[in-house]
Amino acid sequence: MALSRLSLALGHVRRQFVSFGIGFAATAIGLLALLCRHRFSEVDCVGYFGLYLLSYLFLGFSFFHLINLNVSSLRIRILKEYLRHAPGALPDQVLLDRYNVSDMLDARLERLQSGNQIFFSNGRYFARSGGVQVIGGLFTFLRRLLLSP
């Protein structure tokens, strides 16, 4: 929170990663210190270290997404459009004009490029191999596993 209030030359995602990294290091050091004070076997130490560090990673991941809903969630963005007109109603066409998919596509492309997940060359966008393609493949697999008839 303190980092996000400082006017650093870092984007909000980088600031969150820095905060997350600091928290991760503090958790790991704290865990090691605690585990050293107890007489657990080596295997148990590894188990407890893994359990609590993974808990931190999961909770950090969830918190990162919670605070980034304003950026990443279409539904939240739409709700905020309605809030600007509350308590009045907003016709669908006005919402769709204001929140058009062309702008949305540009914003996503910009975000994916700045995140180094895709690149632009000779008039075409390309995905960088590695993490992002693995994630895409995982989502496709889960969709097929859970939602396809």
Next chain:
Amino acid sequence: MVAFLTAFGLLFASFAVHVVLWRVRVPRSQSSALLLIFLIVPVTIGAAMWTGARFQMTPAISGWHWVGIFVFQAGATLSYLVIYTGIEEESPSLVIIRALGRAGCARSELAALVTEERFVQPRLRSLGSGGFVELADGGRRLTRKGQQTARAATILAGIFNIRDSA
């Protein structure tokens, strides 16, 4: 190591129940159903293990480590709920990544994929069915639940200095 393996076992059991139930029938309120499964399955198995340990049928795990296991379970469940929103409704970013493949795409090709019908209309319908917006005066307006959610998001964006973009 018992606590670590138990935590993973409970997570795997919850996921297995989720897959089986979804293969039978996808629930109408998917997020609520997921939360219930990821709560009921570990609590039930955990209670059985705790009882079993009293009769020396399962390994004994101390109270504090059960707390650790359930913190792990809570974190994993929340993370999976985040991931599941991208499975339940297609995310524009994922559609873009998938479309790029090896050959890449021009902007016009991506524009044909990122359409109102595919991304905006389903979300409007889900906001309605989730009780966040209601039809009124030739349009839609926020319900009380919708106002609270939108305000919470605005406050969060203010606290963490995040500007809108989608």
